[in-house]
Amino acid sequence: MNHIVLIHPAIPQNTGNIMRTCVATNTHLHIIKPMGFSLDDKHMKRAGLDYIKDLKLTIYEDWEDFESKNPGHYHFYTRYSNQTYSEANYTEEGDHYLLFGHEHDGIPHDILRAHLEECVRIPMYADSRSLNLSNTVAIGIYECLRQQDFPDLVRHEVQKGEHFLTEESETKRY
Structure with a gap:
């Protein structure tokens, strides 16, 4: 199973967007406190839309609580790595945890130092400081x-029908 882990998230809209991505990809979301908002925040709920009711979510008091309960393969997304996210192996047997840090400070450095071999980065232009957190999560998951061949994900349109664009119909409105 795949997991997204947010360490000390600060911006409710990012977390709401990530919740939506987790539901769409059948990915469990873990949040490690402290958070910079309440889960009842209207901006987070708006970004998460009606997907939040289907979300698999677990909240932890701190890093030690999370780490002690979740063995598996860790992938720490940080600018402080020489390995790109696409060079990491997400196909090994077991759970895969993609970890992302606070929007302003990233993952605490003491955590990164203890997991240097598991750190990955998303390449970007040298003058860029960072990417948006919810975009980074989407790229990572x-x-x-992709490496797992999209397990359990639908590969054709289901809402309007698999052949929606190729079937001719006088009743369709574009």
Whole structure:
């Protein structure tokens, strides 16, 4: 199973968008406190839309609580790595945890130092400081799923029908 882990998230809209991505990819979301908002925040709920009711979510008091309960393969997304996210192996047997840090400070450095071999980065232009957290999560989980051949994900349109664009119909409105 795949997991997204947010360490000390600060911006409710990012977390709401990530919740939506987790539901769409059948990914369990873990949040490690402290958080910079309440889960009842209207901006987070708006970004998460009606997906939140289907979310698999676990909240932890601190890093030690999370780490002690979740053995598996860790992938720490940080700018402080020489290995790109696409070079990491997400196909090994067992759970895969993609970890992302606070929007302003990233993952605490003491955690990164203890897991240097498990750190990955998303390449970007040298003058860029960072990517948006919810975009970074989407890039990471879809690479993980791509390497796993998109397990349990639908590969054709289901809402309007598999052949929606190729079937001719006078009743369709575009």
